[in-house]
Amino acid sequence: MSLKVPHRNPKRGVIGAIENPMTEILRPDPAGNARAALLLQQGGLVALPTETVYGLGADARNSAAVARIYDAKGRPSFNPLIVHVADVAQASRYGVWSDLAQHLADAFWPGPLTLVLPLTSDHGLSSLVTAGLNSIAIRVPAHPTARAILEKFGGPVAAPSANPSGKISATTAAHVLNGLEGRIDAIVDDGPCAVGLESTIIGLTAPRPLLLRAGGVSVENIETRLGIAIDSANGSEIIAPGQLASHYAPHAHVRLNATEAKPDEVLLGFADIAGDLTLSSAGDLTEAAACLFDRLHELDALRRPIAVAPIPDHGLGRAINDRLRRAAAPR
Ligand code: TXA
Ligand code: MG
Secondary structure (H helix, E strand, C coil), X not given: CECCCCCCCHHHCCCCCCXXXXXXXXCCCHHHHHHHHHHHHCCCCEEECCCCCCEEEEECCCHHHHHHXXXXXXXXXXXXXXXXXXXXXXXXXXXXXXXXXXXXXXXXCCCCEEEEEEECCXXXXXXXXXXXXXXXXXXXXXXXXHHHHHHHHCCCEEXXXXXXXXXXXXXXXXXXXXXXXXXXXXXXXXXXXXXXXXXXXXXXCCCCCEEEECCCCCHHHHHHHHCCCCEECCCCCCCCHHHCCCCCCCCCCEECCCCCCCCCCEEEEECCECCCEECCCCCCHHHHHHHHHHHHHHHHCCCCCEEECCCCCCCHHHHHHHHHHHHHCCC
């Protein structure tokens, strides 16, 4: 159900941030999901909840729609986007499937894992999605609302995180609206995202799997399933937004590994370090991941320098530290 009914001028078309500056807020029910799927079919931009973060979705086969993603986010250049699909059958239409891909899909799909695969020859995707590369990043999300919309839409949805370029990722509808209201056609509000960090990205285009981005599935977990160690990508891999030194950046300065706040700073605690707010007083990394971006949004609103307690660098802590280092990087 649409809560806000935008004014539409039929002569100017239903969709388009310029023609229609309203962002519809949809409920995660069959009517809301059907509306979201229809907007996607019409080339619209729809923010969708996933288990990792909110994604800003568009039809991955429609270049005009995909171009609008870059415009809405204010992304300075075209970088490859993750394609979201409902199942392995769809994934294998776009990415060249392999035993290793099947093994990882069996273990972690649906869920917060993205596979980068060689692009199939008859993929039909917009070249803005692949940024001209001959590989494609694909994931099958676990979130029931994302799945319902993907099934209803029936095609591939390109979706980067639903935040203005370089800023903190969105894990609630309020975060999305804060950054993108009026620039996107709709958002399906289904509350906070459970995982809270973007998907782990594994490259399967070389003989050995490569970690391209730490994320919602721990590397240790993947290594255990595969029974082999996974190397991290070196600098020769493509540079995409989440891999830039400064990313996920609040307005204020961020200082890491802080055990106490300096005068004027607000302290984000973890475990025994209480802080003004905490990621997890119990020292639970899953809890910390789930609330990381929300805490950063909250502290950012204070416009004071942010100090962050040390986070252990294992399991999900590796992805949390990756995001924190980029939030703290010089800009
Ligand atoms: O959890 C997530 O992955 C979220 C939700 C919405 O699904 N999406 C997300 O998308 O984080 P985005 O566009 O912000 O991140 C896309 C990342 C890029 O930073 C890049 O590292 C990687 O995907 N990527 C995409 N295509 C690639 C390719 N062909 N080769 C290597 N990396 C690629
Ligand atoms: Mg992002």
